[in-house]
Amino acid sequence: MYDIVGKRNLWFTLSALLTIPGLIFIFLGGLKPSIDFTGGTEWEVRHEQRPSADEMTATLAELGYADAIVTELPEDFLRIRTEPIDLIPPGGLEPSPTAEPSGSAAPSADASASAAPSESPSATGSPDASQSGDASPSPSAVPSLSGSPGASPDASPAPIAAGTEFADLEEELDARFGVGEPRSVRTVGPLIGADLIRSSAILIGIGELFILLYLWMRFGFRFGTAAIVALLHDVILVVGTFAILGYFFNLEFDALFVSALLTIIGFSVHDTIVVFDRIRENRVRHAGESFGAIVNHSILQTMARSIITSITVVVTLGALLLLGPPTIRTFALALLLGVVSGTYSSIFNASQILVAWQDWDTKRRARPAS
């Protein structure tokens, strides 16, 4: 029978080798948050003259967007990322929104007006006069708060500036590179980004806590703790890999990455639970054997299942990674790494920690006795 438990120092070393580079790159700032977290404007566009990323960067700098990041995509599309532009500021929009759309949507406003008169204007129309008439005797003197005719010309031209910065920029770019066809535009304000960072941290932290509590409840303190250490291994491996890829290839992580991490947390624990469940069962059945031997049995017995389950998940995620839409690929990659790492860590970390802990415990107890 293959002795996995006996080589546990090898597995611990291997895990360290897998996670430490990632940790280093996390501290080197390899993690590149997408605009979901930082706030910003990002759009994908293809211009008639198919400018290169460098040409686009230079032009954007000229137009005042010095820190724009331009990435080339397949089919000559460019992804452009800048500081958030074109957000409608608080109180920055005065009458123009109501004035402008209503100008173009005049018929619809009329339609709703003609729908309304049946109930309300009759109520406000003549009874109005009589009601307010009690205060001011003559009906003609009803609060004809006469609007000054100067109101509309004065009100509309002033605030038009809002909401057109992006349109202006598009026009400029169209003028230089030919007509562009944008296929997606996205702006995230700084408030939302900051909130997402905070809520993601809370989500992941408390998500792990839930798992820890559940495992403590079902398997006891030692098993629960070992499972969480294995879990941290998986999370660090995935985040670390993204830090490395971010450092070298500018791979960004987005809001979905947080979901992926949480799914990994759930899935990685699946594997650990299956192994632990078997250890618990074998402890009762093979009461005479050493703990290490029991763990070794249990791992070997559940190995086939762990590997096969991983294969099925890897197959589906692999299909998603290779064939799925590009926006979902980082998500699939994170899950794929997490699933493989989860299977590995349940066998080579979680179970080994249990044995190491048991060893350390017996030694500690033996010492005062001797």
Added chain:
Amino acid sequence: MTWRRIAPWVIGVIALVAIFIDLPRSVPALSGLPSEVGGAQFRTVLGLDLQGGLRVTLEVVPQTDQEITEEDLETARDIIERRVAGIGVTEPQVRTETAGDGSRRIVVEVPGVSDPGQIRELVGSTGQLQFIDPIGQALQPGQDISELLESGAIRELFSGGEIEQGSVAPDAQGSQVAVSFNLRPEGSDIWCGFTTANVGRPGPIALDQVVITTPEIQGAICGGSTVITIGPPTPENEVERTNLYNTLRFGALPVSLTEQGFEEVDPTLGADFLVQALVAGAVGLVLVLFFMVAYYRLPGVLAALALIFYTLVVYAIFRLIGVTLTLAGVAAFILSIGMAVDANILIFERMKEEIRAGKSLGPAIEAGFNRAWSSILDSNVSSLLVAGWLYWQGTTVVRGFALVLIIGVLVSMFSAVTVTRTILRYVTRTSWGRRLELYHVER
């Protein structure tokens, strides 16, 4: 015992109902099928990223001394929905959200938009109306009064929230065009006091701290009904009336909003994504089915049937309760296909072990199911904990993903355990179904 008897029927009925719900009504041959039974509609709701459209996220900005109530938020949501629906957009979705730090948001989603600019402006205009007491100051339309308000040179009488819902209407005073509206009791009292004391002087109205009109008060207005007369029915005055009408009617947001994000996806790009995701899902599903059959033989075939049952039922639930399928949701669905067979694998591996240990087929199958159950339960509960937490706390995108995962986990527990077990019981009653080589056990 009784459950054993009715289980096949229950499974059969569920499968048939699921197929009935799943069948696409867009195919001509199937268009005759009802897409609604007993008030429950069957439709696939696609998220913005899959069907294209515009999403605007607005953050609620509390004014000084303002406590934002749920009611205020709901009113604002309602007003925005009517604004957007007013320009003839199909199925706009406007909903409120709570951010992680407790601040409130309103999210507007408009599928398949033609003019995003117009909608963003419509939605983004915060439209805080104020009735102003100029305290002797001469105000001009278009004037920014934020500083005057701050210094106390002028003051706000009451906000547009005091305008009674639905009371604003275009009006006519003899040959003059006008707009009329009613005030709520509280605003009306203030208005009455102010207008009584200021007959002949202007009673300005401001939108977002910019004066929009400075009508002259003709007499005391008590009782709330107010008419603003603009002038003779010239084209300019008609336009003016429409603007004022819209401002008063739709500008009466009880809260102030700032745009915090927008997202626009081209519908053709969304359609491309959908096709790619479906192809990936189909390929993944077929590969898993193939793998299960190749590796487990007869039980693998049953697991494959259970997986098809799973896919049908999960999709039917999506259509029945109207789960919005975003790209993340589809990804979760595809992932859940891989995870759904996990329970089957656990059971079959256990079954093989029991056969190897010398048990005969029948007891080995029962032992496989019984012994694997605690692992299946524990691992699925841990998944549900995480997914439930995600759903409870997450943002909209994350929630869609979590909901799909929750449905997937629950259905998979039923399909992998009950469905497989029921069919396996039938199969092992036949003589061919008991041949051990069909179970691929290496002794």
